Amino acid sequence: MFYSKRDLHFQLFENIDALSLTSFDYFKDHNRETFEMVLDAADQIGMTSLRPLLTEMDRQEPQLVDGKILVHEGMKKIYRQYGEDGWINACFSYEEGGQQLPNTIQSAVGFIWQAANYSASVYPFLTSGAANLIRTFGSKELIERFTPNLYNAKWQGTMALTEPDAGSSLSDLSTTAYPTEIEGIYKIKGQKIYISCGDHDACENVIHLMLARIKGAPAGVKGISMFVVPQKRTETGASNDVLTEGLYHKMGYKGAPIAHLMIGSNDGCEGFLVGEPHKGLPYMFQMMNEARIGVGMNAAAIGTAAYNSALAYAKERPQGRKINEKDPSKPQVPIIEHADVKRMLLFQKSIVEGSLSLLLYCAKLGDLVHVAEGQEKEDAVLLLDLLTPIAKSYPSEMCCLTTSAAVQVLGGAGYTTDFPVEQYYREARIHPIHEGTTGIHGLDLLGRKVLMQDGRAIRIFAEKIMQIIVEAKVESSLLPFAEKLEKYLQRAQQTSGHLFAKVGKNPEEFLADATLYLEYLSILTIAWQWLHQGFVSRKALDSGTPEKDFYQGKIMCMRYFFEYELVKMDGLGKRLVSGDIVTVEMRGEWF
Amino acid sequence: MFYSKRDLHFQLFENIDALSLTSFDYFKDHNRETFEMVLDAADQIGMTSLRPLLTEMDRQEPQLVDGKILVHEGMKKIYRQYGEDGWINACFSYEEGGQQLPNTIQSAVGFIWQAANYSASVYPFLTSGAANLIRTFGSKELIERFTPNLYNAKWQGTMALTEPDAGSSLSDLSTTAYPTEIEGIYKIKGQKIYISCGDHDACENVIHLMLARIKGAPAGVKGISMFVVPQKRTETGASNDVLTEGLYHKMGYKGAPIAHLMIGSNDGCEGFLVGEPHKGLPYMFQMMNEARIGVGMNAAAIGTAAYNSALAYAKERPQGRKINEKDPSKPQVPIIEHADVKRMLLFQKSIVEGSLSLLLYCAKLGDLVHVAEGQEKEDAVLLLDLLTPIAKSYPSEMCCLTTSAAVQVLGGAGYTTDFPVEQYYREARIHPIHEGTTGIHGLDLLGRKVLMQDGRAIRIFAEKIMQIIVEAKVESSLLPFAEKLEKYLQRAQQTSGHLFAKVGKNPEEFLADATLYLEYLSILTIAWQWLHQGFVSRKALDSGTPEKDFYQGKIMCMRYFFEYELVKMDGLGKRLVSGDIVTVEMRGEWF
Structure with missing residues (x-):
């Protein structure tokens, strides 16, 4: 199996308490049964539709033939199924034909599909995001014109930025929109690269949510507007002069086509302004922030699939004997009995389950942003901003x-194409790049998020961590973990304070190690998630659960994270407060 | 360019003083001029023969057709060239047709070729290793029968273990050798997997140096013998019943064929015993130890090629502006001006040049093992054993x-096949696996090497580090680095002592974190290499060298390593002395 259904249920129903969302009016028709039905349906699709094509979609890459990208034949059925079963707009309101499903549950659905077949999972995700932008910021006319065929997955949606x-x-983008005689309609000219699902034959039309600059608009991010740019004119089905200039061949994630598009080369591309002019970037950020959480989920899902492959292999593969056993006539043991193999498996488990815990927590914050009110909503907005x-x-x-x-863990076998782990290794590598590189997110966190509203977000963050520390301290077996996390939290506050002192003096110096700061705060965040999981699991064990193995595994994994991962904050913290600005002082000609 | 000739010369002639080898009789005909001629010739081959096929050999994988592996057509000329130009036996004696070239220089040659095209570099390396085993342990008859056509690269050599x-x-291998009526000749039966260059059409015959167990031999490693097993009978050219059962398809390193071999399925395989029975493993370890240094070099070479790609890109790619520049109408700057990009480049530079420094130092130790005498030789043997x-x-x-x-550094472009870095990423991944996984080497270091002769090797290691610390302390600008390294060295000694106390009590617990200990001691080792490089560079700067940029880059890189990498010992050290044996206590059923 490529993911643990048991763990996903633990995360949703025990760890982050997704059911608490049903106390909000918008979600009131839902309950554990409806949530589980949705998850089971997603599981079925993952198992029967997506998973069987995992390897094939990697080996039979999309092809660009006569200006059209052809994807794996199987994607037609899969993509249609997303629409027919109502997955694209499941989170939207009843009035829009949706099911008012929490984003939290939809994220868990995404996790299952991404673990099953990452490439195949990308198509509906993009369509859903594009539709969401149109319904949120577009006029009634745009909504009526474009969303129905996105919801039913006849059309594909994209984000066209790069x-x-x-x-x-992004402030340097130069695709230009020229006003026409009809209000709201512009002639678009430019080119876009790296457009995921930017063209393919498993849909009838592609609807690009495109950033462009209206002729004469100010330079920089303040002059960017958002347009709906269909590949074909919706009235006639004729070309809208969005031509596929190229198809990128990639290391992994090969089943999803990434296009290079020429827009309006023949002066024939018509685009529809979304919302007001010059507000394109803030609009896009709604989708990008969700997409960013989505990218984290993709990574965790691929990591999960790889972990489950390695775990299955380690349980079956005999090799070597226990350290204390020197007799070569004794049978070999499965490699899962070796401490170093268990270490590699605990590493994977602690990262993927710690990440999943955080990601679903963020998805729930996303729901609270939509349905909560007052202080609860404000806090959710700030905390989600910080955690993104x-x-x-x-x-x-x-x-x-x-x-x-x-x-x-698989050794030589893992390097061959006989097992899927090498594919996971290749597919995982895209995530630190797309939807903002890690460097960009470091700058976002240190340069913007922790400073906003005088550091209020980071205070809320610290309060949330202290909550579980206080609760966990009551459990004697958790006390050492709670105390350790408290010590690291305090240190992180000191380290942050040390950095903030540089803000005004020298911004370049202040931000030089933003990527390290991001890693530093991330480790603290995941340790928090693990203490939470450990706390929930301790309670379950104390209440005499029959599932002792499952919860014991959680406790051990928490221990692993605190012993092997949390301590990485020591070296990072030392570096962050060092005064040696070697990366600032280094010069290009010295390399 | 895929490597820095300037840096390679720095490493050889300034950093490790390879010329000092010419004071030994065996190398007395060599001098800087002959070394540079060799390096220039290798550079030419790298540039004109190997490099042009880098991408093609990745895209056009070897194929198994009618039981024969066909490799890229270009390999025929390349492989022949290795033989014709005398590269296979360059290090061997004049009497053997060699050039008595130091292993150090040959390693540098390997580095150039591995950086140019890793797959293509593997073929001669294996042949040279196999020939070396035969000449060292084989009878005169075996040497005469097999080595000439290995030296001239008509035949391919392999190591057939797995x-x-x-x-x-390895103690569990079961390939069996049955004595025949002719002394020294055995019937071999079994199968071998993952045999690099185990069969291909760029040579006329393949000579396997194969481990097998003579019928009735004791179980375990003490019953393993070494055989020369040709693919074809050398007298007649007829099949020797070594059949290619399969060809592995791999994530990277695709240009070198990895075979699955069936040996003696038709009772027709004849093998020649090398040396004495039951000594196969110690014999093989001669080759494996050299191969292990070789694998480290492969990795450093691929890392170097990737670094040079990223560096060239960073110098040319404009994107964004300096942190202090908010005006979007100002032109974008090359990304090498961003501190975070410089950090990523310094990271690469510090690892690949730090590794190269260590690897050439080890290669020189390998030469000293062969040519030095008395204490110098003994020390070299022990230190090389520890450092391997x-x-x-x-x-x-x-x-x-x-x-x-x-x-x-390349961002989205780096994930596409338009640039070679994605190939380097795939090719690098084999190295922690082959020639002993990292876990195996951790056990080797902590469980064997640091304990041997009552810890004498690690004392020599500490003395060598102290030598450069003492020298560097005299330079005021290096004093802080010398003091820091001294502190970490002392801490490493304490940490090691803490671990050694567990040896007798509980071996499993003692060795549970051997992989972490390996990483811990490795960081210290590379910091030592960087202080050495920094010291040499400081001297050059003080003497008024015109190459200020080059040496300044070295000093900055040393600073980077001490600031960002050395501090990782903090978290590792804390973990290594922790009493929580979570990876030992974890059980398979809890995952």
């Missing part, structure tokens, strides 16, 4: 390492 | 991370 000279630096760069980057960076550990 | 049930656990697991594993593990950093 350009050859504007990747991380962590939830995006930590799983992304770490699951490159956990998939690597999965390869290592 | 079996389906005996990978890391470090020199193999640290570059292997870390260059997975440096190639990842190279991908990250």
